[in-house]
Amino acid sequence: MKPASEISSASIFLHCLLQSIAIGLGCVALFTLVIVLLTSSATAQEVALNDQTSDLISINQPQQGSLLFKTSHRHLYRYAPVLNTDVAMDITAMTARVRLTQTFRNQGQDWVEGIYVFPLPENAAVDHMRMQIGERVIEGQIKERQQAKRIYEKARASGRKAALIEQERPNMFTNSVANIGPGETIKITIEYQQSISYSNERFSVRFPMTITPRYMPGKPLPTMEESLPASAGMGWALNTTEVPDASRISPPVLDEGETPVNPVNMHINLNAGIPLAAINSLYHPIDMTRGKNGKAKITLSAKKVPADRDFVLQWLPATSHAPRAALFTERKQGTEGNDQFYSLMMVMPPVGEIPQALPREVVFIIDTSGSMGGESIRQARSALSLAVKRLKPTDRFNVIQFNSTTHALFNQPVMANQYNINRAIDYVDGLKAGGGTQMRPALNLALSYPVQKQYMQQVVFLTDGAVGNETALFQIIHNKLDDVRLFTVGIGSAPNSFFMSKAAQFGRGTFTYIGNISEVTEKMVTLFGKLETPMMRDLQLHWPENMGKVDVYPKRLPDIYAGEPLVITAKSTALSGEIKITGQRGQQPWSASFPLNSRAKQPGVGVLWARNRIESLMDSLRDGADKSQVRQQVIDTALNHHLVSKYTSLVAVDVIPSRPVEESLKKTAVATNLPHGMQRAKVFGASMAKTATPAQLHMMIGFIVLLLLGAYWGFSGRCSSHRTPQRMSA
């Protein structure tokens, strides 16, 4: 080859090298552009769709709800106000006055409405609410529920701050707070009265902190049928035929591992009125300063605790100071101007000294649904094994487990011989938690065994009660109970105590709560004491004749078991003389008299009476009482005593509008914690798999590369044909 052509070929080579580098760069730039364009258009599309999703579903597919769990809207969380709870509890003898302050702080840039579903003790009588904005305090008014809702909605729309307390269940309430401005803090103080429980010479008060996610049986209701947008909740569950308010009672739940929210701070002022042997908190470390005669100030050792398990405080009277009877009264001006006496009476009948005469037939029901996963199922298994071992050879028994399906160990209750007991223990050891909470078939089965007059028939029901269809279950117990007695054993960090205690009430048994594996033995032994000794039944009250009509709640007196007192609330126009209580203890009649003059004044008893009256009225629905009549009576009682009920709510509205109308308001649900020791995956199903492949992307990139290469080839072909004459001329 000639040098000249070498030079020219070198320059051509350089030229083409540069050209190909330029094309290479061009290709890279083009790919990048293509990819950027694709992804950005995709994101835009996604965003648009995200916004439309809800509309799409509700308009075109009313049935979509059928399968979806609406869970934590994480993108909304960012705006959700931060919540702090302060609890101040004043305990005097057998009643407690609790002031619960929920502080909502909005850290976001938008105006928000905070919605917080929170638990309270199932016997809480909520009678006050205050909204504090800076220095201003607005008292909540009691209104009929719909009316309260309208007042709140109107205030919300007009930009005024407002708060609304509604009752979802006797132990579950919703606090809605509207128009919390960016950076603002609003304090809502809720007050309630409750009676202190006294059992086995031990007083205790429970403060629930979170809600175990409930199972919602039934078919989902079409979203179109939702009566009012206002009645729709923000929860993860869809309303179903059996739980028409499921969306209201299923607040978003945080994952395990997520930093717990809603820290709680507690101050307790205890005035037991009698010398105490011990005060202890079952699940939270406490600090206390003890005073004389059962006085103490108690705080949590950790200044703030995550609201993920129930707080329980117990106090034990010093020996020989355990009360056998007590009477507390409150005198109020009645509607007609005359005096009204409200009384809270506690009587401890002497039961428990003689053994049960009849052998027992015990049916154990154990809940093995998903919400029992983790710590709870271990507690339940351990409690059940203890109970089975405790049976006498003359007793009969069966074990039923249920989750989505029900399974009984034996077809019929069998003799408690060693062989059967061993089989049952093996069976119980192998129980695992998972699946739904279809309680109804299990209850039906347990209550369907034939009546055995020569046996004392008992059902022991171990569950966390995490269901939304309480009413239907109560109805079964009510209808099928006959002479059986139902005892509930509550398991876990935050069981549904309303369900537990009410089921035990309809089952004419007792409710035992086990919150920790270490308590199993002690609590179960106490329960065995109740199961194995005869109860006091057919209890009747004989008031002095000069007292006139006495309105007593509960209307139907319960059976009394070993270690349990009879507690009643009464309203009368006079209070003097002696009350006589009669009953049947085992086979023997029993009676006792108590003077009504030795009594202690106790404010708040009137509210407790009213709450019990409302409960009794609501229970009467199970007996087929007229719905609208009951509703009216509940509303009258609730309005009279300023009480929140199923049909009445507390509402507070600021006088001054604060949100400019042109700014929008974001509705946000405040999350609750997953109860301590629970596994989320057991309750909330599966998250969805990744279901896209990069096949198209790769093929497209490859295709573009080849296309460009082809184009370059064609182009460079022309490029060299241009050059050929040049070379020839050279």
Place this chain on the structure above:
Amino acid sequence: MKRLVFIGILFLGLAEFGYGAWIPAKAWLSQVLLTHAWQETLENGQSNKPWPWADTWPVLRFTHEPSSTNLLVLQGDSGQALAFGPGLTSQSPMPGSTGNTIISAHRDTHFGFLQQAKAGDMIELQDRQGNHYQYQLIAMDIVDSKTTQLQIDTPDDRVTLVTCYPFNQITTGGSLRYVVTGEKVSERITNKT
């Protein structure tokens, strides 16, 4: 040199295209291999791996008549399983028991047909015992997987088919899912001796 660059880029382009094309090819090929494993499974009722190093095995046969779709569903819905076939979410129940049978697959391979599927269509699942379950599709929804989870413990028997959405999107990793629900309408139980 120029040729080298040219060939290099050509090779890259072909490789990229081939890699993209391999995904649907693998998805198709594996279904063929799975068919053998399934035949064995139906005979012996065991979990049979389709190829020796497989970490999944067929658990259900899935049929959608209107689109002539016939697929073998694998245990688990991990990425590895989904490359070969639709996956049964590991916590979800088998068709015979109450609850929600959740099956996921890629939108551009096995579950591409869902784009054409409509409410009222019938699908059929066959389990390893040879029982057949017929479901009627009742709803198609677009949901955000970041904020939605599927319920496993539904009170009734149902099937849920999940795939990515939108169907013709190039990029992956989006959070939207196309969720199809079917209600069980009938079943045919074969009693094997």
